[in-house]
Amino acid sequence: MAEEMIKVSVWRGDAEGEFVEFDVPRQESQTVLDVVTHIQRHVDPTLSYRFACRVGVCGSCAMTVNGKARWTCRSHVSNVIEDGRIEIRPLESLPVVKDLVVDMTDFFDKWAKAKGSFVPTATRNDEMAEVSPRDKQRRLADAGIECIGCGVCYATCDVVKWKPDYLGPAAMNRSWTLVNDVRDGGNEERIRAIAGDDGCLGCHSQQGCVERCPQKLNPTMAIAGLKRETIRAAIKGKL
Amino acid sequence: MENVARSETWLWLAQRVSAMVLAVCVIVHIATMIYAVQQGLSTAAISARISGNLMWLGFYTTFVAAVSIHAPIGVRTVLLEATELPQKRVGLLAMLFGLFILVLGFRAIFGLYGMSL
Amino acid sequence: MKSQNRNHPTYWAFVLHRLSGVLLAVFIPVHLYVLSLAVTDGAMLDQLLGWTETPMVKLMESGLVVMLAAHLTGGLRLLVLEFLGWYDWQKTAVAFSVGISLCVGLVFLLNAS
Numbered sequence: 387m388a389e390e391m392i393k394v395s396v397w398r399g400d401a402e403g404e405f406v407e408f409d410v411p412r413q414e415s416q417t418v419l420d421v422v423t424h425i426q427r428h429v430d431p432t433l434s435y436r437f438a439c440r441v442g443v444c445g446s447c448a449m450t451v452n453g454k455a456r457w458t459c460r461s462h463v464s465n466v467i468e469d470g471r472i473e474i475r476p477l478e479s480l481p482v483v484k485d486l487v488v489d490m491t492d493f494f495d496k497w498a499k500a501k502g503s504f505v506p507t508a509t510r511n512d513e514m515a516e517v518s519p520r521d522k523q524r525r526l527a528d529a530g531i532e533c534i535g536c537g538v539c540y541a542t543c544d545v546v547k548w549k550p551d552y553l554g555p556a557a558m559n560r561s562w563t564l565v566n567d568v569r570d571g572g573n574e575e576r577i578r579a580i581a582g583d584d585g586c587l588g589c590h591s592q593q594g595c596v597e598r599c600p601q602k603l604n605p606t607m608a609i610a611g612l613k614r615e616t617i618r619a620a621i622k623g624k625l
Numbered sequence: 626m627e628n629v630a631r632s633e634t635w636l637w638l639a640q641r642v643s644a645m646v647l648a649v650c651v652i653v654h655i656a657t658m659i660y661a662v663q664q665g666l667s668t669a670a671i672s673a674r675i676s677g678n679l680m681w682l683g684f685y686t687t688f689v690a691a692v693s694i695h696a697p698i699g700v701r702t703v704l705l706e707a708t709e710l711p712q713k714r715v716g717l718l719a720m721l722f723g724l725f726i727l728v729l730g731f732r733a734i735f736g737l738y739g740m741s742l
Numbered sequence: 743m744k745s746q747n748r749n750h751p752t753y754w755a756f757v758l759h760r761l762s763g764v765l766l767a768v769f770i771p772v773h774l775y776v777l778s779l780a781v782t783d784g785a786m787l788d789q790l791l792g793w794t795e796t797p798m799v800k801l802m803e804s805g806l807v808v809m810l811a812a813h814l815t816g817g818l819r820l821l822v823l824e825f826l827g828w829y830d831w832q833k834t835a836v837a838f839s840v841g842i843s844l845c846v847g848l849v850f851l852l853n854a855s
Contacts (some may be wrong), residue, residue, distance in 0.1 A: 488626070544753075548706045582630030587637045590760075591823055593752040610824045618635055625631040641824070644817050651814050655807060659850050666791045668784040681775035688829075696767045703764060722767075728849075736781030 389555040397475035400482045418458035445536025455541040477541040501579040502560035505572030515569045527566035539595035551584040555595035555605030562608035577619045586612035642696040650688040675737040682738045689730030697723035759816035762809040809848030815839035
């Protein structure tokens, strides 16, 4: 019985390179990560790619599949295949190290630039903070904390493509969770960090990030919240 | 660095506030135009509506002022995102565009207001 | 295959908003200049206005009204999103924006002919 084959076009090289075609046997419940793994193990061991958990909790395997950024371990071939073909290339908007591997430095640098880290206000000698999960601010924070830094939103965002210094959806989504964390003490500096055209004001609400986030987060909503905080700070003279 | 963010924030706010003003002005304007076009457009008809009329003068002055703030800031954003022009140059172009609209607009309005039939 | 990220309503809402904005930015100086002719050269303005009576121009004017209405409704959607927070009916609002814009343009066209 003839095996059904998928025509897979894979990016090889870095910024300069080319697409190389492979024929991969189609299998039931096959994911795109399975396809990439098959190529590296049985056809061309020089193919470079990232993965870790294989089960959709780490975000390492994010790549551009048939034009859309996705987690390859959670992308069934049957859902992405077009006319028997799959095109796999690295995440966009980040420098390519080799083949399907990108340099995530910019992504995480912007996280830091957006002050996306917790600033403590209590010590181990203080009582534990009591924050109800039903508290309005806590709910806003909870809506965004499941981000695992996979880079899919960043690779999808148009503004990131147009403005190299734009902080991006993930970094600002994280900032918003901290703005709403009542235990955090770094908001004055944080708002200053995300203000301006390279920060929250650069977002035009196209919502590519919302469309593609595998965790179903809403960075556009977070950024809208940041916009309001920015204006409040500007009016109070705190910028 | 912070000063840039601050001025960009005020520009953004001016954009949004002028947008709210324009939302009202535009609705009034479209309604007026639908009515005016039905009556037949002419120099006489236009100046008849506006000349000596403080209400229209006030309305159109507000309208032009809001446009001269809103449009240049919008154009500035488009230029910054779609071209490689340096930021200072774009800021200057936007400001000139704003002045241009202001001058053209006020010339038209005050001229029409002062016209006698 | 080029980027296929963009086939969703809010992306097209953005494109429409930007295009209509640029178009209006180009149109407005022309509009204001023509209007000022009422003061400086009324005869010329009347001549121009006569020229605008043709169906082709009426169609273009309606197009402009649609662009203006589209920019307005798109802008209102943004203002709600940014200042009032998030609601699930956002996408429906996009559809309404487009619909209302077209209606307004139609009203203009019908009244003008």
